[in-house]
Amino acid sequence: MSRRQAPGGPFSKEFLAEAEMLLEEAVTCIDGLDGESDDPNPSKVNALFRAVHSLKGVAGMVGLTGIAEAAHDLETLLDDVRMGRVVPSSAAFSAIRGGLTALSSLVGRVAAGEEAPSLGERLRLRLDATLVGARREPVPEASVLPPDLDASLSDYERHRVGEAARRAKGLVLVDLDLDFDSFDTGLRTAMAESSAAGELIGTFPGTASDPSRMAFRLLVALPPDTDTAALGERCGARQVSVVRGGGRPVPPPASANPTAETAAEAAPQVAKGVVRVPLEKVAALVDLAGDLALTRGALGRALRRALAGAPDRSARYEAQRAFAQLDRLVSALGPTALSLRLVPVETLTSRLGRAFVRTAAALGKEADFVVHGVETEIDKVLADELADPLLHIVRNALDHGVESPDARLAAGKPRRGRVALTVAPRGREVVLTFSDDGRGIDRDAIVRKARETGLLSSKEPEPRDPFSLLFRPGFSTAEAVTEFSGRGVGLDVVAEALARLGGRVRVRSTPGSGTTFEVAVPMTLVLLESLVVRVGGLRLALPGENVVRTLQARPDDTELVGGTPCLRDGDRAVPLARLDSLLGLAPRAGRIGPESVVVAEDGERAAAFVVDSVEGVWDLLVKPLADSVPRLREISGAAEVPGGEVALALDPGALLARVYASAQAGRAA
Amino acid sequence: MTNPARTRRHVLVVDDSGPARMLIRQALDGWARGNGERLEVVEAENGFEALRELPRTPFDLVLTDVNMPTLSGLELIRMIRARPEQRGLPVVAISTERDAEDAARARAAGADGYLGKPFDAETFDRLLDELLLPSRAPEAS
Amino acid sequence: MTAGDLLAFRAGGERFAVPLDRVREAARPRRITPLPGAPASWSGVALVRGEALGIVDVAAAAGLPPSTPGPLPLVVVLYGCNHALLVDSIDGVEPFPTGRMVPPPPGREALTGVVSEEGGFLSLLDVDHFGARGEP
Numbered sequence: 001m002s003r004r005q006a007p008g009g010p011f012s013k014e015f016l017a018e019a020e021m022l023l024e025e026a027v028t029c030i031d032g033l034d035g036e037s038d039d040p041n042p043s044k045v046n047a048l049f050r051a052v053h054s055l056k057g058v059a060g061m062v063g064l065t066g067i068a069e070a071a072h073d074l075e076t077l078l079d080d081v082r083m084g085r086v087v088p089s090s091a092a093f094s095a096i097r098g099g100l101t102a103l104s105s106l107v108g109r110v111a112a113g114e115e116a117p118s119l120g121e122r123l124r125l126r127l128d129a130t131l132v133g134a135r136r137e138p139v140p141e142a143s144v145l146p147p148d149l150d151a152s153l154s155d156y157e158r159h160r161v162g163e164a165a166r167r168a169k170g171l172v173l174v175d176l177d178l179d180f181d182s183f184d185t186g187l188r189t190a191m192a193e194s195s196a197a198g199e200l201i202g203t204f205p206g207t208a209s210d211p212s213r214m215a216f217r218l219l220v221a222l223p224p225d226t227d228t229a230a231l232g233e234r235c236g237a238r239q240v241s242v243v244r245g246g247g248r249p250v251p252p253p254a255s256a257n258p259t260a261e262t263a264a265e266a267a268p269q270v271a272k273g274v275v276r277v278p279l280e281k282v283a284a285l286v287d288l289a290g291d292l293a294l295t296r297g298a299l300g301r302a303l304r305r306a307l308a309g310a311p312d313r314s315a316r317y318e319a320q321r322a323f324a325q326l327d328r329l330v331s332a333l334g335p336t337a338l339s340l341r342l343v344p345v346e347t348l349t350s351r352l353g354r355a356f357v358r359t360a361a362a363l364g365k366e367a368d369f370v371v372h373g374v375e376t377e378i379d380k381v382l383a384d385e386l387a388d389p390l391l392h393i394v395r396n397a398l399d400h401g402v403e404s405p406d407a408r409l410a411a412g413k414p415r416r417g418r419v420a421l422t423v424a425p426r427g428r429e430v431v432l433t434f435s436d437d438g439r440g441i442d443r444d445a446i447v448r449k450a451r452e453t454g455l456l457s458s459k460e461p462e463p464r465d466p467f468s469l470l471f472r473p474g475f476s477t478a479e480a481v482t483e484f485s486g487r488g489v490g491l492d493v494v495a496e497a498l499a500r501l502g503g504r505v506r507v508r509s510t511p512g513s514g515t516t517f518e519v520a521v522p523m524t525l526v527l528l529e530s531l532v533v534r535v536g537g538l539r540l541a542l543p544g545e546n547v548v549r550t551l552q553a554r555p556d557d558t559e560l561v562g563g564t565p566c567l568r569d570g571d572r573a574v575p576l577a578r579l580d581s582l583l584g585l586a587p588r589a590g591r592i593g594p595e596s597v598v599v600a601e602d603g604e605r606a607a608a609f610v611v612d613s614v615e616g617v618w619d620l621l622v623k624p625l626a627d628s629v630p631r632l633r634e635i636s637g638a639a640e641v642p643g644g645e646v647a648l649a650l651d652p653g654a655l656l657a658r659v660y661a662s663a664q665a666g667r668a669a
Numbered sequence: 670m671t672n673p674a675r676t677r678r679h680v681l682v683v684d685d686s687g688p689a690r691m692l693i694r695q696a697l698d699g700w701a702r703g704n705g706e707r708l709e710v711v712e713a714e715n716g717f718e719a720l721r722e723l724p725r726t727p728f729d730l731v732l733t734d735v736n737m738p739t740l741s742g743l744e745l746i747r748m749i750r751a752r753p754e755q756r757g758l759p760v761v762a763i764s765t766e767r768d769a770e771d772a773a774r775a776r777a778a779g780a781d782g783y784l785g786k787p788f789d790a791e792t793f794d795r796l797l798d799e800l801l802l803p804s805r806a807p808e809a810s
Numbered sequence: 811m812t813a814g815d816l817l818a819f820r821a822g823g824e825r826f827a828v829p830l831d832r833v834r835e836a837a838r839p840r841r842i843t844p845l846p847g848a849p850a851s852w853s854g855v856a857l858v859r860g861e862a863l864g865i866v867d868v869a870a871a872a873g874l875p876p877s878t879p880g881p882l883p884l885v886v887v888l889y890g891c892n893h894a895l896l897v898d899s900i901d902g903v904e905p906f907p908t909g910r911m912v913p914p915p916p917g918r919e920a921l922t923g924v925v926s927e928e929g930g931f932l933s934l935l936d937v938d939h940f941g942a943r944g945e946p
Contacts, residue, residue: 014688053736054686057765060787061692072765101889105831108815112905154743154774180724184717191739203744205751214720216748460836460884460900472838472882504859538844583846625855626892628941629864632847638855638862646843646857 015062019055019107026051026100027464031506032518033093039167040081040088041426042160042199048096049078055103066118067106073124074099077131083159086135095130099123144171144244149204149219157202157219164221169198171243172228174218174235175206183214190218190235196372196422197231198222209238225375279380282340289330289337296330299323338524342377345423345430349374351387352394356419359398367402367417369394376423378430379524382501386432386521389497392490393434393505393517394419401438401515411512413437425523429503432519440511446470467507471495500640502621530620530639532647533598533611536585539647540611541620541639546652548601550614552594564663567608569599577659579609583632588612602652607659618642622649634658677707678801679726683719683733683745684712684763689786693732693763696793703794704802716740720748728758730800732784735764735775743778750779759800763788818901818932819886822869822877825932828895830903832937834887842879842896850876851920851940853896856885864893866940871920872933888937895935907932 029048033040056071077096080086102123109117143150145161153161164171174194178186187203194200199221206215218235222228224245232240303323310316349371356369378386402408402417409415422433443466450456450469463469470491498505503521529544548569558565558576566573576597580587599608620639625631637649680697684690690712701708711726713719715737723731731749735742742762749755761782762775772783782796816827839856842865848854851871855862865885870876877896885894907925914921914933922934 014691018686018688047738050736050738053765057734057736057786058686058688060765061689063787075765101831105814108830108903109905112815112903114905152747152778154778184721187717188739203740205748211753455838457899459902461902463835499857499859538846585846623857623862625862625864628892629845629855630848630852630941631845631864635846638843638857640857644840646841646855648843648845648855 015058015064016107016111018058019067019110022051022055022058023100023104023107024464026055027104028506028508030093030096030100031465042082042163043195045078045082045088049075049082052078052100052103064110064116066116067103067110070099070103070106070119070123073122073127074103076124077127080135083156084136084163086131091130095127098130099127102126145219146243149173149217152204153202160199160201160221161219164199164201165244169221169223170226170228170245172220172222172231173241173243174220174232174237175239175241176214176216176218176236177206177209177238178214178216178236180212180214186236187214187216190216190237193231193234194218194220196420197226197234279341282337285340286334286337289334292330293334296327300327338379339377341380341524343380343383344374345376345378345383345432346374348378348383348387348390349421349423352390352421355391356394356398359395360402363398364404365398365402365417366405366415367398367419370418370420371423372420373423376425376430377523378423379522382521382524385497385501386519389494390432390519392494393519396491397434397436397438397515397517401436401440403439407439411439426520429520430523432521434517434519435514436516437514440513440515441467441470441507441509442511443467443509465506467509470507471505496640496644500621500642528620528622528639529617530622530647530649531598531617532615532620532641533579533596534613534615535583535611536580536588538585539615539641539645540579541622541641541647541649542598542600542652544617546600546602548599548606550596550598553597553608553610554594567597567599569606569608572606574599574606574608575659575663576608576610577662579611582609582655582658582662583634600652600656602656605656605660607656609655615641620647620649677709678729679709679711681719681722681726681728681731681733682710682712683714683716683731683737683742685714685734685737689734689763690714696788696790697732697797699790700794700797704798706801716742716745716748719745723749723752723755730797731758731760732763733760735762735771743774746775746778746780761796761800814906816904816906816934817886818904819868819895819897820899820901821867821895821897822872822874823898824869824872824874825901825927825930826868826872826897826935827904827932828886828888828935828937832888832890834889836900837885837887837894838882839885841881842883842885853877853879856883856894858885858887858894863887864940865896866893867896868935869896869898871935871940873918891937891941893940895937 026048029044029051032044033048052071052075056068056075059065059067059071074096077086077092077099081088081092081096086092102119106117106119143161144165145153161171174190176186176190191200191203197220201219201221204217204219206217208215220231222231228240228242300323303319307316307319353369353371356367360367397419402419403411403413405415408417417437419434419436422435424431446469447456447462447466450472451458455469455472456462471494472492495505498519498521501521503519505520506518507515508518509515530541531544531547531550532539532541534540553567558567559573560566561573565576567576578587579585596611596614597608598611598614599606601607618641620641622637622639624637625635634651634654635648636651636654638646639649641647682690682693682697684693694710694712697708697710700706711722711728713722717740719731719733733742733745742764746760746762749758749760759781760779761784762772762778762780763784763786764771764775765786772785775783782800784793784796815830817830817833818825818827820826837858839858842854842856844854845852845864848864851867853865853867853870853876856865857863863885867877877898879896883896884899885896886900887894907927911923911925911934914924920936920939922936925932925934
């Protein structure tokens with residue numbers, strides 16, 4: 001009776017193509033949401049929800065109930081997240097990831113010819129198990145919207161209105177009155193501008209001035225202090241009405257006579273103190289805060305031991321309370337000290353803007369550079385480090401993205417191109433999104449090129465994100481790349497520079513309509529000044545604060561103290577060890593003459609280490625290596641050094657402990 | 670609608686999924702054959718296209734997916750309902766069968782009917798009978 | 811263990827496979843840096859997407875001669891652990907070969923089982939076998 005298709009019928013090929021596309025979309029969304037707990041980007045959560053919802057739909061339509069069921073369970077969880085019923089924690093995100101993995105393996109089984117694959121158990125059970133305690137009751141908010149609009153809100157829109165109030169965001173209504181012939185462009189522009197400035201909660205019908213025109217009304221949540229008039233202009237709005245101001249109360253209208261009282265109230269804001277502090281002083285404060293945190297840890301351990309058997313209960317209670325207080329204060333101090341290094345990102349974006357104008361003129365391109373979120377704060381050090389890679393992205397967008405005026409007109413686009421940069425904090429990261437309205441990049445062409453150049457072997461599956469190929473070192477040298485976009489040229493350098501800062505970059509693109517580069521970097525950057533040495537063919541990094549000095553030593557500079565070779569360092573003799581033999585590395589052949597020595601200490605002990613050579617001092621972002629990776633415990637992590645090489649990070653404490661242990665063993669022997 | 674049996678009827682199908690549009694079209698063909706009706710189906714991939722198509726053709730029915738990017742089905746229904754000349758146009762919201770809540774949401778936005786995916790032929794045919802053949806419906810005779 | 815799909819690849823001239831749902835991605839880090847003190851079955855450490863990952867030499871772990879990775883080595887990054895697998899090439903996604911699996915030969919604890927197939931063997935790797943457990 002049913003006209004539904006049987007699995008494996010003529011729809012299975014379409015199903016697979018569709019399912020794979022949806023899964024890829026979902027993975028892109030969740031990747032973008034990574035670490036963005038607490039206040040995840042609603043449009044990404046929605047896109048993710050929609051992708052899984054659509055997957056359920058197409059699976060259900062072709063009768064693949066096992067997949068539809070699993071998608072349904074994941075969709076339910078996503079609905080709970082977007083409706084605020086599940087806390088968007090990292091646990092929730094990893095449960096979502098797990099669900100997506102399960103779905104893609106099911107889809108993979110269809111691809112392999114299985115007729116009706118299903119998971120052994122309901123996915124819901126697995127998801128629920130990881131989300132114990134993550135559920136909450138959303139608190140309803142009193143409505144501030146006009147009644148007719150309020151009545152037509154969907155549950156989700158209502159939830160987002162409440163969420164905007166909870167986060168002290170402003171709410172505005174953007175009214176559009178558009179010509180029928182071009183309404184979709186006008187509506188799309190207004191929607192995009194609203195989303196860039198804040199969150200587009202919903203699109204509603206408006207009242208048209210003339211029945212032949214199309215009227216829309218956009219409900220938008222905005223960060224406090226957004227220039228709503230400017231937004232209205234960018235949207236081509238007939239009118240923008242503020243439903244509720246964000247953050248602090250709406251200022252009185254300009255026509256009102258300021259009384260002495262309001263003037264006095266305003267005064268502190270104007271005179272809001274700004275003190276210029278040299279970066280080194282801030283760095284010293286950050287270091288002190290770090291040391292204090294370490295001392296607090298040691299004090300806590302000592303205190304627990306000392307109090308364990310203390311007979312005076314009230315003294316014990318007092319001590320514990322005082323320590324808890326200290327703990328809180330010290331915990332707050334570190335981030336506060338780090339925040340002193342934060343500066344508005346405008347210092348960086350204005351530099352990009354100047355470069356944009358120059359580059360556009362040099363290339364004969366006509367384009368505007370539009371920046372949103374210039375007030376977002378970013379680490380001063382990071383802002384400096386980011387300038388080069390971001391300049392590269394801006395030039396790239398002009399050079400290879402935005403077409404020449406003639407080509408744009410021929411393609412039915414406005415003569416002037418546009419590159420929009422949106423800067424926004426996201427969890428502990430800052431995200432910089434560059435979107436151009438240029439010619440875009442053809443993903444198939446990228447994959448084809450990667451296969452042709454051997455970057456991707458024919459057997460290797462296409463990566464989830466083909467655009468990631470653009471950042472592979474081999475890709476940039478592929479000559480013919482420029483034929484379709486030129487995007488590859490030098491992008492590996494951008495990726496490398498960002499990786500060194502603990503950041504990453506992703507690309508999205510629609511051929512013909514534009515490309516988006518999304519750069520995410522940590523808001524504060526904790527770079528470790530490190531001394532990099534070469535030993536036995538390896539690069540090793542020692543924290544700069546543990547290095548006393550580097551010197552050249554001859555064999556007769558050493559002396560034996562209690563059977564252990566030592567080096568005189570000022571008025572003390574420190575044990576001397578060859579770093580290569582200490583770490584079990586091959587000794588350098590043919591050593592003659594003076595050798596490079598690094599004297600290091602950890603506060604208690606000091607030792608001198610013979611190395612092959614000293615490479616230099618760099619600020620490195622050290623990535624810890626998990627305990628499960630077997631190795632000498634003197635190696636704590638790895639860091640990229642300029643030039644793309646990797647240095648292994650040494651743990652000075654463990655290194656000194658080994659020197660002293662072997663010295664003792666030597667004496668005992 | 671003077672001669673419902675012989676008039677060509679126009680149906681707008683809005684769904685961002687190609688296979689979904691194909692299945693809806695197939696279901697529409699089945700209904701048309703069964704009732705000796707002639708249907709002209711126009712497809713739209715998103716809400717913008719749908720808004721553009723709507724004034725061009727005197728549609729007799731709109732079938733729209735609820736979950737679409739940028740402009741959702743519910744937003745589209747709100748727009749349709751706001752235009753006086755389209756107020757009486759029957760609209761069916763199609764969504765993956767979640768629960769009664771989804772159907773209620775669609776009705777609240779102004780949908781006349783609701784179909785959960787996957788739908789079976791009988792449910793689909795019954796809904797179309799109800800919306801397109803008012804003369805045969807008991808309350809209209 | 812579920813009998814889901816596998817990602818099959820080659821290392822040391824033999825064919826190996828891991829469950830597809832444990833695979834995060836195939837990546838080509840710039841290079842692998844040797845890790846002092848690691849057993850021979852580990853090739854070293856590599857930075858993948860800014861993360862420091864231990865790299866297991868699949869060939870060496872299976873008792874074959876160890877690999878000598880050049881620049882841009884091919885590694886399979888896994889979910890749920892802090893290491894990736896160094897492989898020579900990837901064969902692709904394959905269905906789980908049911909019913910023909912035999913236990914691995916003694917001394918090859920890194921394998922779950924071995925399936926004989928046309929022209930040789932397919933060894934199933936136990937991805938969780940690697941790690942500090944029982945290592946020095």
